[in-house]
Amino acid sequence: xxxxxxxNPSVDEEYLLDEIVLGSWSRANSTLRMPGGRGVNVALMLxxxxxxxxxxxxxxxxxxxYIRDALRRANVTTNFVHIQxxxxxxxxxxxxxxxxxxxxxxxxxxxxxxxxxxxxxxYKRMINRASAVVIGGSLPxxxxxxxxxxxxxxxxxxxxxxxxxxxxxxxxxxxxxxPRMAKVPDTQIEHLAGRPVDSLEAYxxxxxxxxxxxxxxxxVSYQVYGDVxxxxxxxxxxxxxxxxxxxxxxxxxxxxxxxMVIADAEGMGTEDSIRFAMACAIESSTHVDRNIKGRASIExxxxxxxxxxxx
Ligand SMILES: O=P(O)(O)OC[C@@]1(O)O[C@H](CO)[C@@H](O)[C@@H]1O
Numbered sequence: 001x002x003x004x005x006x007x008n009p010s011v012d013e014e015y016l017l018d019e020i021v022l023g024s025w026s027r028a029n030s031t032l033r034m035p036g037g038r039g040v041n042v043a044l045m046l047x048x049x050x051x052x053x054x055x056x057x058x059x060x061x062x063x064x065x066y067i068r069d070a071l072r073r074a075n076v077t078t079n080f081v082h083i084q085x086x087x088x089x090x091x092x093x094x095x096x097x098x099x100x101x102x103x104x105x106x107x108x109x110x111x112x113x114x115x116x117x118x119x120x121x122x123y124k125r126m127i128n129r130a131s132a133v134v135i136g137g138s139l140p141x142x143x144x145x146x147x148x149x150x151x152x153x154x155x156x157x158x159x160x161x162x163x164x165x166x167x168x169x170x171x172x173x174x175x176x177x178x179p180r181m182a183k184v185p186d187t188q189i190e191h192l193a194g195r196p197v198d199s200l201e202a203y204x205x206x207x208x209x210x211x212x213x214x215x216x217x218x219x220v221s222y223q224v225y226g227d228v229x230x231x232x233x234x235x236x237x238x239x240x241x242x243x244x245x246x247x248x249x250x251x252x253x254x255x256x257x258x259x260m261v262i263a264d265a266e267g268m269g270t271e272d273s274i275r276f277a278m279a280c281a282i283e284s285s286t287h288v289d290r291n292i293k294g295r296a297s298i299e300x301x302x303x304x305x306x307x308x309x310x311x
Contacts, residue, residue: 001077002046002261003130005123005151006057008108008140009037009067010090014288020093020102034290035067036090038136038165041254041290042261043076045280048292049262054079054126058119058140060109061086079126081119085109094288099224111142123151127158132261135174136165136254148174161264165257175210181217181260182210183253189220203228204235204310217260227256227278228310233270235310240282240301255284255292271307278305 012035015028035044043053054077059067064080064087071078088106095101111119127133133155135148148170152162161180164171167187175182184206189197193205203222207230210218218230226239259277268276279301283292292298 001130002043002051002053002132002134002265003123003126003155004039004043004046004053004055004134004136006037006039006055006137007111007119007143007147008088008138009035009040009057009059010088010106010108011063011066012036012090012092014092014094016094016288018096020095026093032288033066035070038254038257039134040067040071041251042134042136042258043071044074044290045255045258045284045292046261047074047076049258049295049298051262051265053077054130056080056119056123056126058083058109058111058115059087060084063087063089079122081115081122083109083111083115108138108140111140113142116143120150124154127155127160130155130158130160132161132163132180132265134163134165134257134261136257138166139168139170145170146173149177152177152179163257163261165253175213175215178214180215180264181219181257182215183257184210184218184220186221200228200237204230204237207235219256219260221253227281229274231270236271236274237308237310238274238278239306239308240278240285241304251290252281252285255280259298274307275302275305 088108167185211230259280263273
């Protein structure tokens with residue numbers, strides 16, 4: 001069973017529009033409402049691909065009930081601590097060109113000390129039954145910035161691989177625990193690379209830096225449709241074709257993490273792992289919902305991934 005942690009999940013509402021007119025009304029052509037948050041998305045995709053996943057974190061209010069029910073209907077096991085307030089709504093205004101979308105994120109409810117302790121207790125219990133841990137997304141108010149480091153340490157002490165996709169100091173602190181994979185956010189590339197993000201070299205330097213910290217997979221998104229992977233078998237630039245892309249919602253990065261978890265679980269080699277993870281990302285970017293169409297659909301994209309070995 002794979003544990004996914006989303007401490008600040010969301011209901012994602014996506015409005016598909018022809019245009020956004022600032023200072024006036026815009027009519028949506030259609031609307032989608034989905035459970036969201038990075039770990040939640042990974043749990044959904046893992047389950048769709050035949051892996052059992054438990055989604056953990058905090059839920060609140062009507063949005064919290066909606067997420068819990070949607071996950072259960074999708075056969076994802078849920079283990080959330082219910083808190084006061086309302087789980088946030090993240091609004092995505094999507095235009096025909098996915099590069100022109102706009103999003104608005106709510107903050108989400110504050111977590112108090114008692115709920116935090118309850119979550120930690122549940123997490124430690126779950127770790128005993130888990131084979132891997134995925135940690136993703138923003139930290140809600142009330143959670144100390146050491147949280148991801150602490151969660152990663154607990155998992156590592158139990159011998160589990162940890163996959164982290166977060167940002168800011170909580171992310172940087174978690175790197176000290178040497179997770180199996182760290183997905184570097186755009187906002188941290190300059191800091192990790194120690195130089196301005198003005199060329200591919202900066203992305204590579206950030207991925208190397210992460211790998212040199214003892215993290216087997218240092219992954220950095222390179223512009224929108226590529227990723228740099230620093231591994232002990234070399235550094236790779238992987239790119240995907242973008243012609244069929246529809247989604248503005250950034251689930252491709254969650255699909256990539258899902259692919260890495262599965263690639264490791266199935267003992268794939270370095271290049272096969274990258275291809276598989278990238279194929280998961282391509283597949284997820286071809287539709288606006290969270291429903292990966294299955295393994296065969298992902299495998300159909302394997303040859304759309306171009307892989308360049310940089311060193
Ligand atoms: O505010 P965070 O936690 O960084 O990101 C939240 C979020 O953008 O991440 C997911 C996509 O990765 C969405 O489902 C969700 O709305």
